Amino acid sequence: MKAAKFAYTRVFDVDEAIEVLAKGGGTAKAMSGSQSFGPMLNLRLARPAQVVDVANIAALRAVSRKGEWVEIGAAVTHAEIEDGVYPPLAAHPMRQVAGGIAYRAIRSRGTVGGSLAHADPAADWVVTLAAIGARIVLRSPRGERTIEADGLMLGAYTTVLEADELIVAVHVPSETPTTRWGYHKVCRKPGEFAEASAAVYFDVSRRRARVVLGAADGPPILLNEFAAEVASKGAQAAGRDKVSAAVGLALPDRDGIDRKLFTACVERALEQSGVFSNHKLAE
Template identity: 80%
Template sequence: MKAPKFAYTRVLDVGEAIAALAAGAGAAKAMSGSQSLGPMLNLRLARPAQVVDVAQIPSLRTVSRKGDWIEIGAAVTHAEIEDGMHPPLAAHPMREVAGGIAYRAIRTRGTVGGSLAHADPAADWVVVLAALGARVVVRSPRGERTIDADAFMLGAYTTVLESDELIVSVAVPSETSFMHWGYHKVCRKPGEFAEASAAVYFDASRERARIVLGAADGPPLLLNPLAAEIARDGAGAAGRESLRAAVRTALPERDAIDRKLFTACLERALEQSGVLAGAKHAE
């Protein structure tokens, strides 16, 4: 199919983009890499009267370190992160995650902000940024506000963004020698959407412990009690039965096979992080 008719506007400034979105009165849509919105337009699942192209706004394409945080412009592509083009992210776990998103052709155009705004439950950045405790910075005619990544997504393809708001950046914690990190997803074949995923993030220096399940047909699911137990008691709190119980509590409506997939993702993410070093699991 072909997209319905719409007005196309390319802007080179965040102020212009916000003005265009506001003028659209709910009928305008921001577009960056078009890897999510493009197919939605062609399938006529999205029918904006105007598309505002923000991909070339210089301030949305930068990455900088600010204290303990790394600020990533919303139009930075997955491939740029994968290739280490931005020094602040060269040794960051996000680089490995970026390399596993979809296919290379998609990664060269798809952007961090676009992926978040699209809010596909199976998307990588949705669960990873929630696990990292990232902050999403958005701007509108009313000013700027910061939203915790784990509160950004309300449901499948639904976020807290207002129609005149634009994601301008995402802030993630910088890497430290105390960071323990892991991410694992299950796909039918490489490049496809995840059927289950899990991300874990522990950093004793910042007293942070987060475990998140993704690809659960809705917003990321935070397993706060499990994360707190592992942070307090170590590998002893991460026995397989404990993981199964946490997944069962988070996904009570799922069948045994689905819960097994999520449990496997969780266990492998923990193993990847090194948190389970030396742990013995009871079958």
């Protein structure tokens, strides 16, 4: 199929992009790498009257360190993160996550902000950024607001973004000596959509402990009680029976096979984090 007719506008400034979106009155949509939005247009699952191309806005293509945070422009591509193009992300967990997204051709054009705005439950950034406690910066004619990454999605392909709002940046915590993290997903083959995923993040200095399930047909699911127990007790709280029980409570309507997939994802993410070699991750 081919896309329904739409007007195309390429912008080079954030304010211009927001102005065009606002004038669209809900009929204009921003596009960056187009790796998800493009197919939706061609399948006519999306039929905007106007497409606003924001991929070439310089302000959305920058990465900088701001204290304990790293600010990532929304139009930074997965491949640029994977390749360590930006020094503030050279040793960040996001590099490994980026390298596992779909295929290289898609990573070369797909962007962080575009992936978040698309809000596919199986997307890698949706679950990992929720786990590390990232913050998403949104801008509209009314000004700028910042939301927690775990509060972005309302449901599959549905977010809190208003029609005239644009994701302009993502703030992620910088690496510290106490950071431990892990991410694992199950796909039928490399590059396919995840059938189950899990991300874990522990940082004693920031008093943060997160275990998050992704690819669960909706927003990321936080296993807060389980994460707190693992942080305080270490390996003894992260046995298979404990993981399975936590997953079962989070996904009571899933069948046994699905729960085993998610349990395996949590276990392997915890193994990556080093939790099994540390008796206690928090005081």
